[in-house]
Amino acid sequence: MTKFILRRVLLGIIVLLGVAFITFFVARVVPSNPAAKWAGPRANQEQIAKATIELGLDKPLLVQFGKYLTDLIQGNLGHSLRTRRPITQELLESLPATVELVLLSTIAAVFIGIPLGVISAKRKDKMIDHFSRLFSIGAVSLPTFWIGLILQLFFFRILDIFPMGGQLSTEIKILMDIPKITGFLMFDCLITGNFTIFFDALWHIVLPGITIALYPIGLVARMTRSAMLEILNEDYITAARSYGLKEKTVLWSYALKNSIGPTSTVVALSIGYTLVNTFLTESIFTWPGIGSYISSAVIGNDYPAIMGVTIFSAFSYVLLNLAADIIIALDPRVRT
Amino acid sequence: MTDQKTQFYFEIKDLSVGFRTFEGIKPVLNIEGLGINRGETYGLVGESGAGKTVLALTILGLLPKPAGMILNGSILFDGVDLLKQSEKQMAEIYRGKRLAMIFQDPMSTLNPVFTVWQQIERVITRQEGLKGKACLKRSLELLDMVKLPDTMNLIDKYPHELSGGQRQRIIIAIALSCGAEFLIADEPTRNLDVTIQAGILKLIDELQRDFKMSVLFIGNNVSLVNIFCRNAGILYRGKLVEEGLSNCVVQNPLHPYTQTLISAIPRSKSEKLKFSKTIIKPEAENGCPYFSRCTIGKENCSTHVPMLREFRTESSAESLNDIQNPVQKAACFYAGGTI
Amino acid sequence: MTQNSNLLRAIQPAVRELKVTFYLLNRNLLQRISMVIILLLILIAIFAPVIAPYPGHAISDTNPKDKLLPPSRQYLFGTDELGRDLFSRILYGTRISLRTALLAVGLALLIGAPLGAIAGGLGGIADEIIMRLTDIFLSFPPLLLAIAISSFLGPSLENAILAIAISWWPWYTRIIRGQAVSIRERQFVRAARAIGTPLPKIIFSHILPNTLAPVIVQASMDIGGVILTIASLSFLGLGAQPPIPEWGLLISSSRTYFLNAWWYSTFPGIAIFITVMVFNLIGDGIREVLDPRTRKF
Numbered sequence: 001m002t003k004f005i006l007r008r009v010l011l012g013i014i015v016l017l018g019v020a021f022i023t024f025f026v027a028r029v030v031p032s033n034p035a036a037k038w039a040g041p042r043a044n045q046e047q048i049a050k051a052t053i054e055l056g057l058d059k060p061l062l063v064q065f066g067k068y069l070t071d072l073i074q075g076n077l078g079h080s081l082r083t084r085r086p087i088t089q090e091l092l093e094s095l096p097a098t099v100e101l102v103l104l105s106t107i108a109a110v111f112i113g114i115p116l117g118v119i120s121a122k123r124k125d126k127m128i129d130h131f132s133r134l135f136s137i138g139a140v141s142l143p144t145f146w147i148g149l150i151l152q153l154f155f156f157r158i159l160d161i162f163p164m165g166g167q168l169s170t171e172i173k174i175l176m177d178i179p180k181i182t183g184f185l186m187f188d189c190l191i192t193g194n195f196t197i198f199f200d201a202l203w204h205i206v207l208p209g210i211t212i213a214l215y216p217i218g219l220v221a222r223m224t225r226s227a228m229l230e231i232l233n234e235d236y237i238t239a240a241r242s243y244g245l246k247e248k249t250v251l252w253s254y255a256l257k258n259s260i261g262p263t264s265t266v267v268a269l270s271i272g273y274t275l276v277n278t279f280l281t282e283s284i285f286t287w288p289g290i291g292s293y294i295s296s297a298v299i300g301n302d303y304p305a306i307m308g309v310t311i312f313s314a315f316s317y318v319l320l321n322l323a324a325d326i327i328i329a330l331d332p333r334v335r336t
Numbered sequence: 337m338t339d340q341k342t343q344f345y346f347e348i349k350d351l352s353v354g355f356r357t358f359e360g361i362k363p364v365l366n367i368e369g370l371g372i373n374r375g376e377t378y379g380l381v382g383e384s385g386a387g388k389t390v391l392a393l394t395i396l397g398l399l400p401k402p403a404g405m406i407l408n409g410s411i412l413f414d415g416v417d418l419l420k421q422s423e424k425q426m427a428e429i430y431r432g433k434r435l436a437m438i439f440q441d442p443m444s445t446l447n448p449v450f451t452v453w454q455q456i457e458r459v460i461t462r463q464e465g466l467k468g469k470a471c472l473k474r475s476l477e478l479l480d481m482v483k484l485p486d487t488m489n490l491i492d493k494y495p496h497e498l499s500g501g502q503r504q505r506i507i508i509a510i511a512l513s514c515g516a517e518f519l520i521a522d523e524p525t526r527n528l529d530v531t532i533q534a535g536i537l538k539l540i541d542e543l544q545r546d547f548k549m550s551v552l553f554i555g556n557n558v559s560l561v562n563i564f565c566r567n568a569g570i571l572y573r574g575k576l577v578e579e580g581l582s583n584c585v586v587q588n589p590l591h592p593y594t595q596t597l598i599s600a601i602p603r604s605k606s607e608k609l610k611f612s613k614t615i616i617k618p619e620a621e622n623g624c625p626y627f628s629r630c631t632i633g634k635e636n637c638s639t640h641v642p643m644l645r646e647f648r649t650e651s652s653a654e655s656l657n658d659i660q661n662p663v664q665k666a667a668c669f670y671a672g673g674t675i
Numbered sequence: 676m677t678q679n680s681n682l683l684r685a686i687q688p689a690v691r692e693l694k695v696t697f698y699l700l701n702r703n704l705l706q707r708i709s710m711v712i713i714l715l716l717i718l719i720a721i722f723a724p725v726i727a728p729y730p731g732h733a734i735s736d737t738n739p740k741d742k743l744l745p746p747s748r749q750y751l752f753g754t755d756e757l758g759r760d761l762f763s764r765i766l767y768g769t770r771i772s773l774r775t776a777l778l779a780v781g782l783a784l785l786i787g788a789p790l791g792a793i794a795g796g797l798g799g800i801a802d803e804i805i806m807r808l809t810d811i812f813l814s815f816p817p818l819l820l821a822i823a824i825s826s827f828l829g830p831s832l833e834n835a836i837l838a839i840a841i842s843w844w845p846w847y848t849r850i851i852r853g854q855a856v857s858i859r860e861r862q863f864v865r866a867a868r869a870i871g872t873p874l875p876k877i878i879f880s881h882i883l884p885n886t887l888a889p890v891i892v893q894a895s896m897d898i899g900g901v902i903l904t905i906a907s908l909s910f911l912g913l914g915a916q917p918p919i920p921e922w923g924l925l926i927s928s929s930r931t932y933f934l935n936a937w938w939y940s941t942f943p944g945i946a947i948f949i950t951v952m953v954f955n956l957i958g959d960g961i962r963e964v965l966d967p968r969t970r971k972f
Contacts, residue, residue: 011810018811023823031827125402134705137959141952143903145910146926146944149933153941157934233400235444242396242439243459243510244432247423253458257449272816279822280907284930298826298911310815310823317816 004329012322019314024068027307028055037303040081077308082300087308091290096183097167098282098289102274104209109216109270114256114263116217117224121232122251132221139218144277148211148284155207162207165286172200208285212277216270223266227259234258261328268324272317279309344371344412345550346518351409353387353394353574361405365390365574368644368667372567374517377544377551379561379582381597382571388554389440390574392522394419395552396437397426413518432463436516438540440523442504446495453491456510463514478509482539501532505539512543519544522554537564558597562586570594573625576644578671580664590647590666592633593626624668632670642667706960709953716950720770727763733920734767743936753938755928761938764920765946771921772950775836776901780894782840787847788883788890794848795855795886796878806852809845818842818904825913832905832921835914839904843897847890854886896958899951906947922947 028034036043039051052058056067071077077087113136120132155162163169167185168178178185179192186205189198231237232255240250275290282291290309297305353365365387372378382388393399395411395418411418418430439445447455456475460466466474472491479487482505495503504524512519521540525533541564544551553565561568561582568582570591578591589595620627620638627637644665666672724730728751732738738758746753752761794805812820824838858864859882867877906923908914915921917928922943929939 014807015811015814018807019814022811022815022820026820026823026827030824037827133959137955138948138952141899141903141948141955143906143910143923143926143944143947143951145907145923146940146947149926149930149940150944153933153937157937235439235441236447238393238398239437239439239445239507240447241398241427242431242435242437243462244427244430244514245458245462246427249458249462254447254450258447260449276816276818279818280910294822295911298822298913303827306823306826310819313819314815317819318814321814 005326008322008325008329012318015318016315019318020069020072020311021065023307023311023314024065027303028057028064028068029061037301038078041301072311077311078304080297080305080308081302082296082305087305090293090305091308091312093183094289094293096185096289097287098275098278098291100184100186100205101208101212101278101282101287101289102271104205105213105216105274106267106271108209108213109220109274110267112213113217113220113270114224116221118228118251118256120221120225121228124229129225133225136218136221136225139214140222142214144211144215145280145284147214148208148281151207151211152284163204165204165208165284167201167204167288168197169200169204172197208281208287211281211285212274215277216267216274219270219273220263220266224259224263227262228255231255231258260330264324264327268321271320275313275317343373345374345376345414346372346552347412348391349410349412351391351394351411352407353390353399354405354407356403356405361407363407363574365394367391367409367574367576370569370576370579372518372550372552374550375548376567377553377565379553379555379565379568380571381555381558381561381568383556385573386571387574388556388571389522391571392437392520392552392554395520396431396435397421397423398431432459432511432516433514434516435518435520436511436514437520437522438504438508438511438524440526442500442507443527445507446503448495451492451494452498452506456491456506456513459510459513474513478513479506481512481543482506482509484509499532500528501535504528504532504536508536508539508543512547515547516549517547518550518552520552520554523556526556540564558586558594559601570597575625575667577626577668578664578666579644584664588664590664590671591626591668592630592670594666626668634670637669640669642669645671647671703960705956709956709960712949712953713957716769716773716953719766720773723766723770727760727766729760729763730767732759732763734918743932743939745936746938752942753936755925755939756932761925761942764925765922765943767920768922768925768943768946769950771832771915771919772902772905772947773898775832775905775921776898779836779839779843779901779905780897782836783843784847784890784894786840787844788851788887789879790844791848791851791890792855792878792883792886795852796859796882797874798856798859802852805848809848812842812845815842818907821904821908822911822913825908830913830916832909832915832919835905835908838908838913839901843901846897847894850890850893851883851886854889855882858882858885892961896954896961899954899958902954903947903951 031037033048035048035052035055035057038055039047043051056064059067075088077091079085080087080090083090116132116136120129123129151162152164156164172178176194176197178197179188179194181188181191186198186201189195189201237250237255240254241247245254278287278289278291279294280291281287282289283295286292290313294306294309296302297309348367348370350369351365351367352363354361354363356362370378370380380388380391390399390404393404394406395413397418399406406419409419413430413435418426421430446452453472453475456478457471460471460474464474475491476487479490484490484502484505490498490502498506508524519540524540525536528536537560540551540553543549551565553561555561558568558570562585565582568580568585569576570578570585570593572593578585578589578594585594586598589598617628617630617633623638623640624630624633624642627633630637644667647664647666719726723733727733729736729738736759738754738760741750741754741758742756744750744754744758750760750762752765754760755764790805794802820842821835821838824841825834828834828837855878864877864881867881872881905914905921906926909921909923910927912927915924917924925943926940926947929936929943933940
């Protein structure tokens with residue numbers, strides 16, 4: 001198993017290098033005048049010349065890439081054109097809000113998607129299967145950003161149950177001391193015992209949470225269903241039933257554990273989708289995360305910031321997939 | 337005669353099972369009658385696709401749903417119709433406790449992601465309520481029972497670390513962990529090497545004697561069944577075409593299909609194998625299932641389905657003098673004719 | 676002439692596969708409905724200028740006196756902030772979405788298919804390099820690479836198509852490669868090799884045509900996903916630019932007004948949803964039909 005993981009980590013490093021190269025290519029080679037993009041739309045000749053030197057654009061490509069890599073390893077993603085602040089720092093500040101959303105929807109995907117898929121496979125071609133398939137296909141066909149708007153229209157404008165956006169109510173933000181320990185708002189409220197703020201935060205995360213979670217729930221349910229259908233046909237399932245084991249044991253332990261490979265892969269994939277979906281929805285809910293950050297970067301032509309988010313997300317996604325593969329390696333069949 | 341029939345410990349009556357396909361329901365199994373006494377072994381022989389495994393799964397109530405359908409008939413076990421039992425009753429009272437099954441492919445019968453211990457433990461805990469140390473003790477006993485060495489070490493292994501023979505022994509241990517009275521062995525040696533086959537068969541034979549189990553042994557090898565089982569039945573396309581003491585069936589086959597089967601067994605080097613000429617005749621939709629391959633079939637075979645008839649066979653009477661009037665049955669209008 | 680019949684023979688398995696697929700799909704009610712809707716969408720895309728009540732509103736005309744009117748008999752889906760008829764704009768949007776999706780998928784196929792055939796046909800080091808390349812492209816979260824590329828190329832529909840194709844081709848390379856590896860070992864390819872047919876000719880006239888059936892199926896079910904991606908890019912401001920009536924862009928421009936004009940964001944969203952859903956339903960059906968484990972005759 002160590003050998004497998006080692007090989008996988010090595011492959012991961014190669015992939016990371018490749019990702020770095022592609023982003024380098026997109027940012028520095030594809031645009032006709034990268035320095036102009038890097039210096040910003042209103043830059044004068046002098047600033048562009050300065051950017052050329054800063055990026056090393058006057059040097060050969062290989063040297064440029066070398067500098068690009070060293071910057072990446074040092075965590076230096078450049079400065080935002082809009083705020084002139086280091087992008088790494090801005091990303092770290094907006095990370096917790098996004099992680100909260102992504103985590104919530106991943107939990108939903110695991111605890112709603114997987115059972116939905118299992119039940120659907122168990123009751124194949126029954127009413128509940130049709131319903132769950134239609135739901136999961138619908139969930140992956142919905143434009144996430146549209147769902148956000150429709151939920152706002154319904155629950156804020158018409159019913160007025162949930163707030164339109166933001167992480168907290170304005171009154172609370174002004175009047176109360178917001179705990180800041182880890183940066184994860186809800187978590188910080190919990191450990192400081194600040195339940196007023198916690199519930200306000202909970203109230204605010206409902207709509208963006210639902211918006212973001214629909215896609216991964218559907219995706220995970222679909223994949224779990226097809227994996228389970230295959231497994232339920234295996235001999236060892238029939239054998240387990242012939243031993244008189246409870247159907248519950250057969251389904252949720254005997255069969256489900258065999259689907260660990262496809263399900264953990266799809267959960268990793270769904271986290272990737274969730275991350276990207278936050279790009280589309282956070283700005284709708286004025287959620288102060290990475291998604292809002294990249295939307296405003298796009299609107300403001302802030303190329304270094306766009307690139308920073310791209311590199312950061314791609315790297316986290318590669319690491320995530322690595323983690324999923326290591327979980328799969330726990331499958332005894334892979335262990336040798 | 338009818339009185340005697342109800343005394344069978346295990347009996348199948350007029351069973352008919354079908355599979356739903358997109359062309360409608362296709363019958364796959366049609367058994368008029370099959371009986372096994374307590375402590376008896378019954379060998380069911382048939383080519384692949386004859387419906388042997390379907391029968392085994394039907395008995396346990398494990399037919400794949402919704403494709404598999406029981407159309408008619410009853411399976412009486414110790415006086416109770418298994419087909420009328422609810423899924424819950426089957427799981428709680430019969431499967432594992434009183435009925436056990438060994439599957440044909442040991443490679444795919446053990447769950448690949450659990451250790452041997454995890455798989456045995458669940459069954460013992462479920463069936464006997466044993467936990468912890470007592471459970472472990474019982475598990476080791478079971479592995480001893482199936483003559484596996486180094487059980488303490490073996491029990492923590494995953495199936496892919498074990499050989500085919502070891503796996504099949506473990507499967508037998510799990511299946512018999514609760515002292516089942518009736519064992520279905522569905523070609524238990526099909527995917528094993530010849531030397532290992534013999535060991536597994538010997539083990540099943542010994543366990544059958546020790547526990548006085550009734551065994552329904554399913555195989556595609558008539559000579560194996562002859563050695564191992566008292567009674568034998570021949571299944572062709574889901575229909576029982578011949579039945580009787582296995583000795584009689586092998587020595588004096590009545591049904592043309594059985595005759596073909598037995599003539600295909602090589603007896604000695606010098607003997608030339610007789611392969612019946614393959615003749616192509618149209619399928620008889622409403623007639624004998626064997627019609628299309630039969631060499632002696634006549635006109636009426638294609639329009640009427642022959643039922644099992646009894647024959648008294650004198651030729652074999654002397655070799656089996658402990659049995660009074662051995663009865664042999666065959667489903668053929670021209671049974672006993674030579675092919 | 677012989678060239679032609681060779682080609683015909685080469686694509687015969689593909690044609691038969693497509694026919695069987697169509698037959699099996701046609702049996703499921705939901706899939707039948709989906710196919711009818713897809714047909715309808717194609718017709719709408721083609722005849723948009725004829726059906727649309729205000730074809731001028733689709734691009735340039737404005738009509739400020741009727742701005743932000745709710746749905747009525749005159750304006751079936753209401754009007755936008757410039758008084759343009761949303762119904763006409765959404766009909767035209769069908770045209771844009773389908774065309775862009777087809778172009779993007781086609782372009783991705785154009786890049787991905789030959790690479791896959793080369794990887795599978797040649798094997799060895801070429802295979803290794805191409806497959807690692809697909810690994811790297813696929814290790815970007817979906818949509819992310821397209822966002823990065825189209826923001827650097829400059830926001831326009833054409834660049835969005837390019838960006839999607841660049842991030843999408845590895846899927847096709849993988850499928851084709853898998854097929855090509857197995858076809859490489861088949862008798863007719865061996866025979867061709869034995870008589871000394873040059874390798875490029877084997878790859879492009881023997882292997883490639885025989886791998887196309889599954890990839891065409893995959894590509895057709897990807898159309899839904901691509902439409903969603905285009906809409907997402909446009910929503911972010913990276914795809915279609917005003918006044919193009921692209922669905923994602925319509926939703927994006929509705930954001931300022933939708934709380935008081937529900938119809939503005941609702942109808943384009945429903946259009947996206949239905950279109951993507953029917954393609955996904957067909958795709959799901961196709962997958963089930965093609966997978967021998969779930970195939971039911």
